[in-house]
Amino acid sequence: MSTQVIATTKNRARQLTEEEIAEIEHEKTLYPDNQAVGLEALKIVQKYQGWVSDESLMAIADYLDLSAADLEGVATFFNLVYRQPVGKNVILFCNSVSCWICRCDDIKDHISKKLDIDFGQTTEDNEFTFIPVPCLGDCDNAPVMMVGDDLHRNLTPEKVDEIITQYRNKSA
Amino acid sequence: MSRPPLEIAAYEANDGYQSVHKIAAGLSSNDVLETIKGSGLKGRGGAGFPTGLKWSFVPQGENSPQQKYLVVNADEMEPGTFKDRLLMEGDPHLLLEGMIIAAYTIGASKAYIFLRGEYTTSVRTLKNAIAEAYDKGYLGKNILNTGFDLDIILHTSAGRYICGEETALLNALEGKRANPRAKPPFPQVSGLWGKPTIVNNVETICNLPGILTYGIDWYKGLGQGADAGTKLFGVSGRVKNPGCWEMPLGVSIRELLEEKAGGMQDGLGLKAFLPGGGSTDFMLPEHLDIALDYDEIAKVGSRLATGTMIILDDQTCPVGMVGNLMKFFAHESCGFCTPCRDGLPWVDAIFREFEEGRGSEKDLQILREHVDYMGPGRTFCALAPGATAPLGSGLKYFEDDFKAHIKQKRCPYKH
Numbered sequence: 001m002s003t004q005v006i007a008t009t010k011n012r013a014r015q016l017t018e019e020e021i022a023e024i025e026h027e028k029t030l031y032p033d034n035q036a037v038g039l040e041a042l043k044i045v046q047k048y049q050g051w052v053s054d055e056s057l058m059a060i061a062d063y064l065d066l067s068a069a070d071l072e073g074v075a076t077f078f079n080l081v082y083r084q085p086v087g088k089n090v091i092l093f094c095n096s097v098s099c100w101i102c103r104c105d106d107i108k109d110h111i112s113k114k115l116d117i118d119f120g121q122t123t124e125d126n127e128f129t130f131i132p133v134p135c136l137g138d139c140d141n142a143p144v145m146m147v148g149d150d151l152h153r154n155l156t157p158e159k160v161d162e163i164i165t166q167y168r169n170k171s172a
Numbered sequence: 173m174s175r176p177p178l179e180i181a182a183y184e185a186n187d188g189y190q191s192v193h194k195i196a197a198g199l200s201s202n203d204v205l206e207t208i209k210g211s212g213l214k215g216r217g218g219a220g221f222p223t224g225l226k227w228s229f230v231p232q233g234e235n236s237p238q239q240k241y242l243v244v245n246a247d248e249m250e251p252g253t254f255k256d257r258l259l260m261e262g263d264p265h266l267l268l269e270g271m272i273i274a275a276y277t278i279g280a281s282k283a284y285i286f287l288r289g290e291y292t293t294s295v296r297t298l299k300n301a302i303a304e305a306y307d308k309g310y311l312g313k314n315i316l317n318t319g320f321d322l323d324i325i326l327h328t329s330a331g332r333y334i335c336g337e338e339t340a341l342l343n344a345l346e347g348k349r350a351n352p353r354a355k356p357p358f359p360q361v362s363g364l365w366g367k368p369t370i371v372n373n374v375e376t377i378c379n380l381p382g383i384l385t386y387g388i389d390w391y392k393g394l395g396q397g398a399d400a401g402t403k404l405f406g407v408s409g410r411v412k413n414p415g416c417w418e419m420p421l422g423v424s425i426r427e428l429l430e431e432k433a434g435g436m437q438d439g440l441g442l443k444a445f446l447p448g449g450g451s452t453d454f455m456l457p458e459h460l461d462i463a464l465d466y467d468e469i470a471k472v473g474s475r476l477a478t479g480t481m482i483i484l485d486d487q488t489c490p491v492g493m494v495g496n497l498m499k500f501f502a503h504e505s506c507g508f509c510t511p512c513r514d515g516l517p518w519v520d521a522i523f524r525e526f527e528e529g530r531g532s533e534k535d536l537q538i539l540r541e542h543v544d545y546m547g548p549g550r551t552f553c554a555l556a557p558g559a560t561a562p563l564g565s566g567l568k569y570f571e572d573d574f575k576a577h578i579k580q581k582r583c584p585y586k587h
Contacts, residue, residue: 030325032365036347077349078330080289096251097450098408100496101488134333134500135251136290139408140415149292
């Protein structure tokens with residue numbers, strides 16, 4: 001039975017790219033076992049592919065000789081491992097307490113309206129995915145959000161408009 | 173931070189890495205341990221446990237496991253907490269110097285920084301600083317000819333609040349789901365990959381270089397009350413000048429709120445505040461003259477914890493604020509134990525009922541019961557008990573506001 005499962009895993013796995021493999025190999029030097037590398041590999045694959053597809057997850061499990069089920073358990077546990085496709089830019093919107101006190105709900109509504117998406121959704125043009133995130137630790141500049149790797153502070157509706165235009169222009 | 177962090181040469185010119193030179197000049201690990209114990213330093217991550225005492229639980233000697241680990245908890249995710257970011261973005265070498273001291277003392281040749289993935293600026297500043305420290309021989313093999321080796325590895329987390337719990341953090345570092353572990357064994361004895369491990373908060377580690385460089389008397393002299401040293405204190409919410417400042421332990425809350433944070437924004441009054449992040453009990457304006465001191469704040473039923481205050485003004489709904497925190501805790505529960513996994517979403521759902529004007533007396537009773545059901549001793553770790561701190565104190569202090577929601581069938585703060 002178990003060999004059959006492994007065979008299925010192999011069949012559905014995609015080929016990892018050379019860059020992905022090189023980075024995974026580097027991580028192997030930093031941790032004593034492959035299980036620890038598994039979570040790193042998920043992040044590496046996501047960096048290149050944008051998200052972690054079933055085929056990517058199987059490929060990592062295969063490459064590191066880990067149980068695909070265990071790796072899936074880890075992948076779905078963490079907020080920042082995306083098991084569904086996301087847009088080009090992920091908006092991590094802080095809606096924790098300090099931002100809430102500073103009226104982030106108004107900013108959230110503004111973004112939702114402007115992009116015509118709610119939390120968990122991606123715009124039709126695939127530019128933005130909108131996700132709430134626990135406290136971003138920048139509470140003295142509330143309300144805040146991240147777009148990709150960049151932090152944007154002291155948000156106002158006008159500022160949000162500028163930021164969105166900026167990212168749209170970048171990919172145009 | 174408004175300025176880039178100091179490069180290593182500038183850091184050294186300001187007494188940076190002096191403690192490592194002291195170690196190289198013959199300071200033994202036992203000397204360091206005694207100094208840190210004598211300094212009275214308490215952990216700055218939230219629990220306030222004496223740092224030297226924690227270190228002393230690590231088994232030493234020939235028969236102890238040769239591999240030991242130091243792990244820095246840089247997974248700053250407590251709602252309303254923004255102090256470790258400041259240290260890592262503004263003074264990364266201070267953290268590295270502290271890590272060398274801690275690792276040397278407990279005999280760890282490998283150290284991991286468990287950093288929040290979202291802290292992308294900290295990733296950059298720490299990577300640069302680590303590279304500089306290797307170049308200068310403060311990291312790597314045989315540091316300054318002491319025979320002591322240390323490698324520092326920067327690990328970025330994939331995001332989960334529970335990773336702040338030290339045993340959950342260790343599971344995450346091992347690539348597992350970040351469920352907390354049973355204690356005992358404590359990490360000091362059996363931690364990362366079963367080896368003796370010390371987990372310290374970023375700010376705790378950043379206190380070490382000063383203590384070793386300038387001595388116990390200097391450090392103790394910094395505090396104004398019973399506790400030794402300084403601490404980073406933050407203020408967020410609708411105040412004039414939100415921010416984070418290093419101040420002596422023992423100054424009054426009023427000084428922090430009024431002099432540093434500039435008081436409330438015009439037209440707003442102070443309703444209440446959480447003194448140290450989302451897992452602390454509310455305090456009231458009548459508590460403003462209490463000292464920012466672990467024991468003094470404990471006397472009024474709250475905790476200094478992270479020292480980052482969240483201010484609730486009189487035009488923001490207290491029920492909404494507690495509800496926001498409950499939503500956070502419900503979302504971040506790891507799901508391992510029942511009171512937390514099932515209790516928090518239920519509590520969250522009741523708060524949404526209140527928000528929409530459907531809250532009842534019965535709901536209020538259920539909320540009160542959950543303060544007990546999810547409280548200390550009922551759960552596997554401190555997450556749900558942490559949630560009961562603002563919940564229980566909120567129910568106590570804002571009873572009128574809860575009742576107004578029931579009576580008016582709407583949130584009275586919404587216009």
